[in-house]
Amino acid sequence: MPSSRMPKSMAEKKAVAQWIEKNGGVPTPSAVYFKNERGYKVSEAQVRYWWKQRTAIKAAPALRSRLTGAGAKPPLSEIEDILFDQVLFCRSAKEKVFLDWIRDAGQRHLSWAIQISLRRTAGSTASCVGMGCRCAVPPILLG
Structure with missing residues (x-):
């Protein structure tokens, strides 16, 4: 069709x-x-x-059909990378990682990403205790 x-x-x-x-x-x-x-x-x-x-x-030029920036937005691959790294850190610290934790952490990262407007904040020493994980490895902060 x-x-x-x-x-x-x-x-x-x-x-x-x-x-x-x-x-x-x-x-x-x-x-x-x-x-x-x-x-x-x-x-x-x-x-x-x-x-x-x-x-x-x-x-815009007359022959175009879409405005710049229109259409589907790219996936939030940075949040997926952050979650993957946190799961690896927690598993290397012999922590159990459940699907509920991954979902909740993803939602927290997404709301956090919106708040900080996707700026790079590398070099943080905060632990991921506040993120739902009890391991001592610092989280990778969303930029």
């Missing part, structure tokens, strides 16, 4: 943004206009998103 998504070029998105600017600055009625008059398959939500991103759309 083919995809139902109809990609729109940046030129079409620019035309929508220009029509909104010219006709009152309200994005929702433009979806009705572009559906009925021009035959676009576009939803009101898409038009509102394009209107919100209008400065980036105007700056």
Whole structure:
């Protein structure tokens, strides 16, 4: 079954943004206009998103279909690496590591990663006792 998504070029998105600017600055009625008059398959939500991103759309080349930074986000491989290293440290210290601990530690690392905005903080001497592990090996801090 083919995809139902109809990609729109940046030129079409620019035309929508220009029509909104010219006709009152309200994005929702433009979806009705572009559906009925021009035959676009576009939803009101898409038009509102394009209107919100209008400065980036105007700056983008006309032949592109996506904005820079749009699309799927990369997986958080750094958190996976940190958890793997912590499991190895705990197992080398003869600690038992359970799946519940791994899940909880991953959630803590994720919330911590959001708080510190993924900055590198290498060289910490904190033990991983606060992370749920009782071994004396310092954790690898998320950057």
